[in-house]
Amino acid sequence: MLANESQNPELLRKYQSLDTPFLSVDKQIVLKNLARLRNKIDGLGAELRPHFKTVRAIEAVEHLLPQKISPITVSTVKEAEALVEEGYSNIVYAVGISEGKLPRISQLIAKGAKVRVLLDTLEQAQFVSQYSEQHCCVIPAMIEVDCDGHRGGIHPDDPLLIEIANILHQGVASFHGVLAHAGESYLCFDPKSLAEAANNEVNMTLKAANNLRAAGIPCDIVSIGSTPTAHSYQDLNGITEVRAGVYGFFDLVMAGIGVCQLKDIAASVVTTVIGHNREKGWIFIDAGWMALSLDRGTAGQPKDCGYGLVTDCNGAVLDGLQVISVNQEHGIIGAVDNSDLSLDNFPVGSRLHILPNHGCATASMHQHYHVFDTANETYEIWNRIQGW
Amino acid sequence: MLANESQNPELLRKYQSLDTPFLSVDKQIVLKNLARLRNKIDGLGAELRPHFKTVRAIEAVEHLLPQKISPITVSTVKEAEALVEEGYSNIVYAVGISEGKLPRISQLIAKGAKVRVLLDTLEQAQFVSQYSEQHCCVIPAMIEVDCDGHRGGIHPDDPLLIEIANILHQGVASFHGVLAHAGESYLCFDPKSLAEAANNEVNMTLKAANNLRAAGIPCDIVSIGSTPTAHSYQDLNGITEVRAGVYGFFDLVMAGIGVCQLKDIAASVVTTVIGHNREKGWIFIDAGWMALSLDRGTAGQPKDCGYGLVTDCNGAVLDGLQVISVNQEHGIIGAVDNSDLSLDNFPVGSRLHILPNHGCATASMHQHYHVFDTANETYEIWNRIQGW
Incomplete structure (x- = not known):
């Protein structure tokens, strides 16, 4: 459950006030993922x-x-x-x-x-x-x-x-x-x-x-x-x-392998629609490879997810949509598998979340993670250690 | 000309004292590249x-x-x-x-x-x-x-x-x-x-x-x-x-397009050999995608350079070698085009430079660039502005 599903107006305001792109982490999902493996290995x-x-x-x-x-x-x-x-x-x-x-x-x-x-x-x-x-x-x-x-x-x-x-x-x-x-x-x-x-x-x-x-x-x-x-x-x-x-963040590669489900993916990139190419049926977003990484880990899997799958702000996967191409600060969302894509459903200014191919690679592109815990109504920043 | 070709012992010491991986920038090459395009457009x-x-x-x-x-x-x-x-x-x-x-x-x-x-x-x-x-x-x-x-x-x-x-x-x-x-x-x-x-x-x-x-x-x-x-x-x-x-840094993609030569590439990742797989003829280096980026810009070009070409510390390209695979903090150098690769020429501890596919992507993985000017015998750090 992402921040904007929260009934807590302060948390929702925080989520909305953050400039995109940013890495959003759902703390409850992280804690569940961490406990799952720890319990297994302990056992x-x-x-x-x-x-x-x-x-x-x-x-x-x-x-x-x-x-x-x-x-x-x-x-x-x-x-x-x-x-x-x-x-x-x-x-x-x-x-x-x-x-x-x-x-x-x-x-x-x-x-x-x-x-x-x-x-x-x-x-x-x-x-x-x-x-x-x-x-x-x-x-x-x-x-x-x-x-x-x-x-x-x-x-x-x-x-x-x-x-x-x-x-x-x-x-x-x-x-x-x-x-x-x-x-x-x-x-x-x-x-x-x-x-x-x-x-x-x-x-x-x-x-x-x-x-x-x-x-x-x-x-x-x-x-x-x-x-x-x-x-x-x-x-x-x-x-x-x-x-x-x-295993704490999970990602599309791990979902493809079958050790998690899409709903277990804890970290996603929040992005804003910044334009369309109506002739080609493309949505432009402000998350390019600087925010998503260039990881194409699902390229060799049975289901190739491009540069990431698209969800709405409540975490619901938008079937048939993918990030099909990235430049430095531009991403392009397009329809795959002959899906329909009505660009009017995604006006300029809409917010979307992108589920990453590879959690390690996507997290590495961010200095800070914005961590929302809707169960406890908290927001915190995790600061990534950088360099070698 | 890279730092260790310098006759200046202080500069050489600095270069050798830096822990790998790091991004090395040859300032004289940058200045030449910048002047080249400015002169053309001015003209x-x-x-x-x-x-x-x-x-x-x-x-x-x-x-x-x-x-x-x-x-x-x-x-x-x-x-x-x-x-x-x-x-x-x-x-x-x-x-x-x-x-x-x-x-x-x-x-x-x-x-x-x-x-x-x-x-x-x-x-x-x-x-x-x-x-x-x-x-x-x-x-x-x-x-x-x-x-x-x-x-x-x-x-x-x-x-x-x-x-x-x-x-x-x-x-x-x-x-x-x-x-x-x-x-x-x-x-x-x-x-x-x-x-x-x-x-x-x-x-x-x-x-x-x-x-x-x-x-x-x-x-x-x-x-x-x-x-x-x-x-x-x-x-x-x-x-x-x-x-x-x-155009200031140039890269393998631009060399493939033909607007620069390999010697014009100003930024490279300095790395250390950390092991070998003798059966497979692989050299392991401490530069993975965290240092090189996952950019495969040359994949669609006539000459695919893998995750980067390899040079010695003097900038001489080692023909037939490429970074053929990367993990987070591991790179694998292998021989391509039926080239010979004698692993004994690259003992553990050797330093190599990797020329990047895409200068923008590789630079984005580094907080600091280590900038050597052998003509003026100076060393400086350029600090990358991060985030959005």
Whole structure:
């Protein structure tokens, strides 16, 4: 339920007073999405380590994590710095570490935070180990496991896994465990293939952990996760934690995969109609790629949603309409699937909402999110942490 | 010439000390690109009205404009506010106006700035006129002309043109002229079709101006422009001004169109190698779509450059390499066109530069640009104006 459905006149006035385009977040939907996954993972006996990269706003962390010592994942050192500044202390920086970033990591460790780095090469293990020794700072590291050939990581049976872990385990740096991400699960479109991707992620990562233990190397953390697989696990025995990012906001890609419905999408871009092309049947809006992002994540899905689906201000999806094209500050809404579009229903000045392909990408285009909670009649601003 | 080719050790140290990814701008190339188009348009007897949307940094304006009263174009009210704050006063806001933005526009006008709005519907002319009357504030407006069926605007021969202009001309708002943008010129890949697109843009816009004058409506400003056509005009007789945006930075799309060469691209993303996938022949870098943008502008061009071409730190293009895939904070460089790629030439920790598809989109992902001038041995930061 969006702000203008609210019976609270103050909230409605706030919503109407904001200049478009802006990112509107429905807080009740976010809280429901967050609780849904946390309950599932709790129920399976693992811990949830939310990925901060989607929301990247300190105001949101209290909703992502039950406590300040609860685990969280980041994609940039900048996020880790902001979290440590606020007293959060259990962090995995889940992008392959480069030597140049170690001074900032070690500063966070010196402040008492556990910030674990991720790696999958001998060179990385060596420089992390050397840096730890030279700077009397134990940098904890995890090894990325390749569970599905998606991107990086080491195959569980590759002898390199033991070799790298040994450098960390026997050196001054410390080895904390293994981490996998089932990136290929984004190509699953039915419950059966999602369950298979989830099982595969679990099994491959357990295999890596067991191979390490068989070689005499402790492997405390066994971390897996992607939003599609996180909602599909059946058994997490042996898995210590699950990571997911976009599950708080959700988006059209996740709806296409089937792990949420359109009504679960919490973040949308509010835009104003600024013109028409009557010959072509186009509506011009003031949300271009600067507000929507250029993400076309649904392009490879069974239902391609263009640059976003269109809803009215109450969140009702306007069937047959899509953002079919974007420029920097212009979007074009057109009819698809032979739908009718009466331009007169959308006069200049009308407000619409655009549901994003990819919540992470669309959120990244906004410095601030405008967060409406119609149940509690509150409005707040979440400020996005920017840069690296 | 990039910073690390400099003989100045301080500049080199600065370049090396910056954490990747970051946007590096070669100031000498920017200045050369800016001078090239300004000289061309000056020579043809028109004024240049640079589009601020690409650079969006106050530190850059002194290079874009000869004087504070020189004309400039913006794509957001936020840019106009930042410019007026610094004393720039001759602005066209070149995105269709919505009523909700008029209070901020009128505040800028009250400060003495000429901020012209753009429109192409009767409704817009009516609310601009009414607002002007009700708030005793003359809002100057221009009418968008459709020169090539690309997006919005009114065909020069459409009677609506006169009708809209009359509302403005006879009301309290004032009518300042016509504006066209040859958006279809982005689909031109040879000098002949570029020249045709340029001539068409000139002729269609002149036709609109002449039709207005024939109806007794003065049309002082005749504004045209796009970076491809701006470099292709032969005769600007009757045209008062030319707009272009990306010509200062240039990019792979403009190189594909043929209005610049790769060596003219001034802005690139500096990134670090963070891993490899030896089986697939991939190099992982710490520049994903957060640093590069998701723009695939070259996808429709004869030479598709993926998510960007790769250069070494001296700006030499590494033939056969491209960014073939991006995630939020990961990029993947791979070989294309059956090229060889020896991963050992790119060890973890190596620095590379990525040339962007679209300078506007890539710059938009960065809060700060790191600007190196090796000729004058200076380093400066340009701070991007963000939001709307």
